[in-house]
Amino acid sequence: MVKTYRLENLSCTSCAAKFENNVRNLPDIKNVELNFGASKLTVDGDVSIEALEQAGAFDHIRVYPEKSRIEHTPFYKRRQSIETAISFLLLAAGVIISFQTAENNPWAIGLFGGSMLVGGYHMFRTGLLNLSRFEFDMKTLMTIAVIGAAIIGEWREGAVVVFLFAISEALESFSMNKARQSIRGLMDLAPARALIQRNGELLEMDTEEVRIGDVLIVKPGQKIAMDGTVLRGQSAVNQAAITGESIPAIKTAGDEVFAGTMNEEGALEVTVTKRVEDTTIAKIIHLVEEAQAEKAPSQKFVDRFAKYYTPAIIAIAFLVALVPGYVTGDWQLWIYQGLAVLVVGCPCALVVSTPVAIVTAIGNAARQGVLIKGGIHLEETGRINAVAFDKTGTLTKGYPEMTDAIPENGYTKQQLVQLAASAETMSQHPLARAIIKEAHGELLPAENFQSVTGKGAYADVERQRIHIGSLLWAEEYGLKIPQYASELQQIGKSVMAVFRTDVLVGIIAVADAVRTESPSIIGRLKEMGISSTIMLTGDHPSTADAIGKEIGVSDIRAGLMPEDKLSAIRELQQQYGRVAMVGDGINDAPALAASTIGIAMGGAGTDAALETADIALMADDLEKLPYTIRLSRKTLRIIKENIMFALGLKVIALLLIIPGWLTLWIAIFADMGATLLVILNALRLVRVQK
The missing domain is CATH 3.40.1110.10 (Calcium-transporting ATPase, cytoplasmic domain N)
Structure with missing residues (x-):
């Protein structure tokens, strides 16, 4: 039996991988799929929520049924935040006593030890367990470094490292939750209950109980609970949640309406046409979550790199501790330097550098009415060199x-x-x-x-x-x-x-x-450096030439059948490399499928557009095209910046080994700083607007 669950407290990629492996090893489990970006778990097998939470107990992962409305705990009430605050108070008291007396004062050591235990208890427990199994992740490296610091008498530095690590974990969790909020916002758009007129009676019921053909009553100021067509009434409906359009659309009898949109003025009676799991908003949520699960090329590269990176760091740390220590005889200094290398070498910033950018960008695009169906499509859109357009219904x-x-x-x-x-x-x-x-x-x-x-x-x-x-x-x-x-x-x-x-x-x-906006869109694409814009149409050449010149496209290809459009796309790919095709998702299906990136117009009302294209512009609005390309390019740039930040800060810190300046404080700042820097840098994508 396949079941899907929502997860809370899933903020670390290595913890996610470990949780997935733990669930896979449970009895009666056939298959497991963990979507880190959407914080979602799909399990094929007979398993209880308690067993799943036990598998994630090492990181306090909470498990909820997919349909549950999760009450999110405020940041200041979270366990991590409270433990970090207590750890800080104990650390501060220890620092004051150590400065007034001596660093090895028993009271100071006791306070430092207490700070380390409160702030790092969960880290130590997981790290020691990993060490017993020869699994070397971030928590294993940190545990070795902190215990080593205590053994050589560096209690104060060990406590500072644990406190800074606890801050890093709390802020990382907060930032990842922030990046996922766009999807949570989509999930909360459609009401859970609906007012239905059935057999002459008005009934309020859960949306899961609503049947196709029921009449939904929508009062002014209410959100529409189900997809359907207007039976009676007229109103302005704000469809921004689905299409990204800010101007409300006037709906009258026979017009299509979507779940999650806001009825602003008049009362409407709507004939339900889809079950709750098949509504447009449900499909968008599903496709966006699937998109966040799909690894982009950059992420695959980082994952491969991290696989060899962590063992290499452990080897370097041992060499730093052993070789200079043997040569100089100053074992304490070089063991300390080796421990600092372990801390600075934690791969967390590198591993999270790409997924956090992909999750943020895809979520932002969904809020703007652009459905991007995977990280690979997001990256490829940022690299396109030419755009081909269908004429009818796209440019016209x-x-x-x-x-x-x-x-x-x-x-x-x-x-x-x-x-x-x-x-x-x-x-x-x-x-x-x-x-x-x-x-x-x-x-x-x-x-x-x-x-x-x-x-x-x-x-x-x-x-x-x-x-x-x-x-x-x-x-x-x-x-x-x-x-x-x-x-x-x-x-x-x-x-x-x-x-x-x-x-x-x-x-x-x-x-x-x-379309009034078509010439300006072509102009904006040229300003962005996409000088090759091609119109593909079945029209007569004289008609196509007249429209093409009016719009300003650089190439016009007329008299084309669907198979000719497919040939044209392949020819354009040989000429320009990466080519995007913009069409309606039905007539242009072969060309959309063959292009590097297929972009469908009007996905909100067209199942074919949602299924065929790599990207769907939910509104029938070309204005979203330059925004999508701009968002994709910025995402590519931020991914490259994140990889540079993650590796660059660590390289700088490791170079401090040569003069012997690398301390545990600097090491944790380099690791924590790199992690927070890549997350905050990725969150800049939230601000990219149409």
Whole structure:
């Protein structure tokens, strides 16, 4: 039986690995998967929560069922924080006594010993257990160093090292919890209970009990508990939690709404279309947590490096203690230096340098309405050299709009649109709907509507027969078509003549309109150094050229079938290396899958987009693309900085061995400083905004 649990107090990667191994060794366990980034455990087997907590007792790991709402303990109330505070008070008292008398004063030694026990009891217990099994992790190295310091009489330094290590552990735990808060925030978005109208009764129930087809009642100011479609009512719904859009969307009957979004104004009755585990917000949480579990290339490199790094540090520490001690005879000094090498060599900062950046960046992106499905995709996005776009629905709006209405023979623009829309009232053609929309409801009564295949349609409007159709059809009636009509056709627009039997009323042009933001997005990509932007479309070359020039893309490839788009992506990869493809996630599935990074538009309403793409822009909003690339590049930069900080501080500290200046104080500051520095540096990613 496969069960998933939430974990608390999981802040150290080496502790996570040890916990996973302990659970794996429990009886009746078939498989275990631990997601450190999401603090989540999946177990295939028969096991109790008590047994799992026993496996994590070495680090006080708490285990909760997946659906539980975990009450998070404030930082100042946590066990680590209280123990660290007591350790500090004992250390401070010992320092005062040692300065007033002598460092080897029995009272001072007693206070230092008490400080070490309170602040380091759990570390010592784990470290000694590891030592008995020849497992060398951070706590093992620290335990050897502190016990060694006490043996050679360095009680004060040993106590300071334990206190600083306790601070480091407490702050690391606090920082990791901060990095995970974005996912916890998503989990708390959707209400746990819903008001349902079923069989004429109003019932309040847990969302797990709600069935597809139930009617959900949503009052003004309430969060929507389930995905569904509006049955009755109209309201503004704030969808920022799902799509990142700050402006509320107006929802009326037939519109889709999502769990976790806020109903701001009117009351809504919503027909439930998905169970609680299948809602969009549930899918986002699942995919983000899976993304945080997937190791990025940088993290894989660090893990491989750390595997050889720790044994190397232990070997160096022994050599530092033995060789100069044997040569000079000053065993106490060089054993002390060897112990300092063990402390400074703790690999914690190095191991945590990458995952904390990945967790923070993916969580930030989810809050902004961008779903990144793994650390590898985050890193690859930061390295792309070219971006290919589908045209329809990506660079353009995906539906026809009236772009030009030019009246002739004394008619006004308003009259032209009104007559054309009235004549098309009964038509189901997409171009007709674009014209009717532009009339804003100012329609005249129409009779005797008739569609003429291949030419257009006509109807009687105010006792006049109004035709609307092709330019050739108008010419058949002996009407002269202005030159500008042909020019509009040449730039890719669908041009129609509106005429009576003997008089041209005017010319109307309809086109799949360019998104207003598309040209600026292309401009911003060029400013970011991505000069190669390619439009891939099945449109006629003349239409594609006109739209491509308007938007400002650097390359236009027209007349492409889906398989041609796939070939184009492969060709672009040979030319530019890493290529991102932006599309709608359905028609462009082959090209999205073949590209280095597939980016789908409008993932909030499209399961295919969530499943197909590496990255889903949850809103139908291209504005998120430059933000995503900027976030990815900053994440790459911060990962490199973190690795440099983690190794650089340790190298500097190790060089102090040569003149004999390395102390336990400096060693713990180098280790703690590097760990906190990489965590705080990674948390800068929280501030990256659209």
